[in-house]
Every structure is written in C-alpha cells, then in structure tokens.
Amino acid sequence: MRIKSQVAMVMHLDKCIGCHTCSVTCKNTWTNRPGTEYMWFNNVETRPGTGYPKRWEDREYFKGGWVLKNGKLQLKAGGPISKLMNIFYNPDMANLEDYYEPWTYDYLNLIDSPSVENLPVARPQSMITGEYIDKPEWGPNWDDDLAGGSDVVSQDPTVEKLQEHISMEYEKTFMMYLPRICEHCLNPSCVASCPSGALYKRDEDGIVLVDQEECRGWRFCMSGCPYHKVYYNWNTHKAEKCNFCYPRTEAGLPTICSETCVGRIRYIGVVLYDADKVKAAASVEDPKDLYESQLDVFLDPFDPEVIKEAKKAGINDEWIEGAQNSPVYKMAMKWKIALPLHPEYRTLPMVWYVPPLSPIMNHITNEDELSTDGYIPAVDQMRIPVEYLASILSAGDTGVIRKVLLKLTAMRVHMRGKTVGGVDGFRQSELLKQADTTPEELEDMARLLGVAKYNERFVIPTGRREMDDNLYYAQGACSLEDIAPPEGMVTYPFFGKGE
C-alpha cells in the first residue's frame, strides 16, 4: 500500500445556472496576461454542444488520454519513441482555430473620436495580431445556451455517437451546463506525455502542475490531455494549466471558481488512495468497468489500518481528519452519486459530477394521487436522455446513471414527504429499494446538496509548513514558491550576500 492524499472536487450539476462567474474569476486570477488570453482554466460549456476547444471529445482526432493495447496501458497518441519522432511537428495538437482568436474592443475610439454624425463604435480588435476583426465568427461560449442551434449541436461528438436517441425538435430539446477544470487525474496522461518531465503530480495533494522552468514548449501535454486542459502560452512558449489555486488551497481556502460559484455547486475535500492500485485500475478491459475500478483505489479514512499506513506515509492528523469529513468522499465514494467525467479516457479524473435531474418528458397526469413508486418510471423519461449522461459520465453505462438519478429522485420524494407530506409508505417503497439507500442517508444527502454551509462544502486541510526551515521569515511571504527571496535579502552569486 502506498497511500497518497488527493484534493478533489465535486460539482453538483443540478445547481449550475451557467452564469460563468467561475470562469471569469478564474481568468481574472490566473490568465489575464499576454499569451493567456484564450486560456480558460475553468470553462462552462452548454451540452449538447461542441465544448471548448471545439470537439475536444473527439479522441480519434486529438488522440488524448490512454488506450488499452494488447492488455497494456498506452498513450493513445503513442509512447515516448513516437513522440520523439514527432517532436518537430505535433500532428494532434489543437491550434488557435480550435479555440478562438481572442479579441478586445477599440474602446479608445469612443473617447478620442471627434464629433461625428454617427455614433462612434468600438471595433473588435484581435489580441493576437492587434488588427481589427470585422466579424468575429467564433468565441468562448459562442454556442452558449444552444445558441448555435442544431448546426452546432450536431457537431457534438457525443451527439454524433448517439444520433438516433437525440432530437433537436423544439419540444424535445434538452440542455445542461458542464463546468470544467483540469481533473487533476490520478493517472494523468499530460504528465506521461511531457518529454521534458516538466509536468508532475504533487505528492501531498495530487495537484498536477507544470514546472515553468523545465517546460521546453514541446506541446505534447496539450494534445495528450483528453480533456484539453493544458494550454500553450504563445508568448512565453510554455504550457500552463489549472493549478487548483494551490496558493489558496494550501491556506485552507477553496479554489477561486468554487469560492465565487453562484450556484454553490462545488465541493472540495480530501480523499486517500492507494497509488499502487492506480495502474491496474486504469487498465481494466471493459471501459464500463472503469468507474468501479476507479472507486476501488480509494481508501476508507475511518479504517484504523488505513490511518496507520497513512501516518507512516507522512500524512498528518489534520489531513486524515480532512479525509474523514470530506464532502467528496461522501458523494463520490460513499453515496456514489458523483461520477467521473469520461472515465473511458483512463486517466482516473478527480473532478466528480452529480448528474442533473431534468423535467419529465411525458406529463404526469395524476400527480395528486401519484404513489411513491410512480416516480420510478419518471426517471426514464427525463428530458436529458440517460444515454447522453451515460456517454459523458459513465462510459456509456446507463445503469450507473439511472441508479444515481433514482437516488436523487428518492431524495426529493422523501424530503417532500418530510416537509409537505403526501408520500406514503416511503420506507417500504420500491423506489427506496431500487435506489438502494435509506431515509437517513437521503437526509444526509439533502443536507449536503441543499443547505450545506461554506465549511461543510469546503473541507480543506492547510498545506504543511512545519518542516520549512525559517517559518518566521515565511510568515507574510508570498505562497508562490521563490517569488520572495529565500533568506530575506537578495543574494548574488559570486559576490556573496547583498547585506
């Protein structure tokens, strides 16, 4: 057993209102420099839709993530040797057209314009070339809220796969939001794709980072990440990615996207896992088994044996306690209502999604007399096709999705019964049995999903500093390593200390 701790996130999609606050605060924090204009460490896409970058889920094209070849786990784009052979030109890399050409507006013209007959306008101006763009044709969230209509929806790789089930007739359309950040995978293909070894996973919290000094700009991480969450900074010629706001999480604070999330859909907590099991878990034959095998790598933080081993591995009490109170552990591992995004990419992603419920397609006529079990068929008639959710969240296994939706429905029915009554025999109901749960568990779920306060949603033990040499100096210094000189005064090589 090789225990490691991982900071992970759950997003409860039911509550996402698609406001993009998360994306904007993230951008203002991390990517508002030249070279990063097009980077959205956090983006919220409308599904069905092409996503960001366009068609990122098209793995036949971008070749991200892992595949199983002859029972062995391999990078889909090819291993180190083939990477070195392609180092002069990466055939799989997305370029600016797959994202969009970022632009600003010529606001100055509004101020400087002489008095003219027609109102002066601020023309769009490319942030790459500085030239005017007469007609921007694609941008971030161009297809927000199905704005691209059936033209864009049909380009969604998931829709392409499920064509016969999905209809864009007005009465049958469906829509959901999918906020995405880097998954901080347990088996990150970005790390394995980096020829320079500049990407790494942090031992203590599992955050995947790019060492800006070691990155040589080979760009294989960009196409290697199946979620397309590594970006190339055209200005510094280095890769950048979501860093889980580590300066904040180290201080016990949630990431900026979670902190500012209007729908309060995000939860952050610690999970413990066995690093020795990761490879085997990612190598199971049937993609539909990946969800279960992924769950198998996590350890029960209450198990005395696990606690003992964790301490041996240098995980302190605060982190073990954090793992015990972790909302992520509850939702993803205990209640199993949060699912990994595209487990079939075999990276073991660490951002989990509670799938959204949606309106029922066929009008329920006898709602007043609806028996508790009458809600069961409703699960199969929800507006968002179970197949669609399954191909995003469970490698196509509709059984997994159905079970989660049943549980969420049971939770609603039970809570409705508790507060307004009118639900009979819930404890004996078929609904409760099929959802495989208990009223007590449902109440816990309702609390965490519905009313949980800040410190229940975010249980983040602080980064460890007790081994730092000079805590007195570190006090008040910037959390970003090496921004402050290490010993107080600037030192000059060859010339001694500048004291």
Place this chain on the structure above:
Amino acid sequence: MKEIFLWVIFPYITVTIMIFGLLYRFAYRQLTWAAPSTEFFEKKWLRIGSPLFHWGIVLAFIGHIMGMVIPRGFYLWLGIPDWLYHVGAIYGGGIAGLMVVAGLIILFIRKMVIDKVRIHATFADFFTIIALLVVAGMGAYMTIIYNTTVNEYEYRTTIGPWFRSLFYFQPKYELMASVPTLFKVHILAAFALFASIPFTRLVHFYSIPVNYPSRAPQQYRSRAQYQK
C-alpha cells in the same frame, strides 16, 4: 597572424561565448528556455517545413560527424576507399542539404507571410533563419555543386584534423591555409552562428529530451521540503 585569428582565436571566442551564454541563460533565464513553437498559430506550412528542416539538420549533423570527427584513416581501415566515401557524402550530404535549405525557405516564407507568426517574430528569429540559410546554403552548394563540378575536395585531410585539434587545444591552423575559400567562409559563418545560439531560439537544441523514453511515465514531486 590572420590565420591564427581565424582558425584559433575566432573559434575559441565564439565557442566561449556560446558556453558562457548558455550557462548564463540556463541559470538566470530558465523561463525563456524553450522551443518557441508557432504551431499554435499555423499548422499547414509548418507541417512540411519544420520536419523537413529538422530532419535535414539531424542528417547533416551525422554527416558532419562522419566527415569532421571520424578520421580518414578509420574509413580506410574499414576498407572504404575515398571515392566510395565521397559518393556517399555527396548523396547523403546532398539530400540533407536540400532538406535543410528547402525547409528553411518554407519556414522563412511562412514567417513573413502568415500575420500571426510574423507579428510575434523577433529580430533574433529572423536573424537565426537567415544565418542558418547562409550557412546551410553554402554547405549544400559545396556538397552538391562544388564537389561535383569544380573539384572533389578532400576535407578529411585538412579541415577534419584541424577541427579535431581544437578539442585538444593544439589547433593545427596551418592545415587551413590550403582550404578553398568557400569552405573557409562556411566554417567561419558556422562558428559565428554557434556564438548566437544562447541569444536565440536555437537554445532548444540543447534540450532534446533524450531521457524521455527511459523515465517513469508518471512524475511525482513534493513541494519543497514536504518530505523532511
């Protein structure tokens, strides 16, 4: 005196500039050390130009080792007569030279024609591409045209030993006296180019990730001093 400057002082100065420049950049300008790709802006031209140029350079590099580093005696010992060596050199070197020059021309045009690429190109970028064109152009010309029309020059008895003598600090500059001017200019231009490496995008030559195939696929690191 002039000979000493050209074939002793100049090579050492340029290589010294290169070494100290590289060390300086490695130590203090690590954040600028990268292969500054523009693939993100433009893929179609790069797809042809870049592999053509780079693979050409790889071949040319091997060719230069075969000609400059490996002595003529070694080939004779292997039983490879001079004429055979030169046939090989003309074909191999010719192909490499053409690849490099063609690739460079494509990359150069791309740099000038594609707006996004041109706007972000620096003086150093243009300097590099032109300098490479000059050096590689002369190299290709020497291999393909000079060697086949004017005279098949046996550089393995003059330039080769001189080049090797630089490494053990007893430069045999007198050997260079008889070398045709074209070869001399090619060599001097190449050394000047070496001096520019630390200040241009060429630094990425020194970060070829050779140990990638042998390292563990997943990299773990702990934050400074976490595991004390």
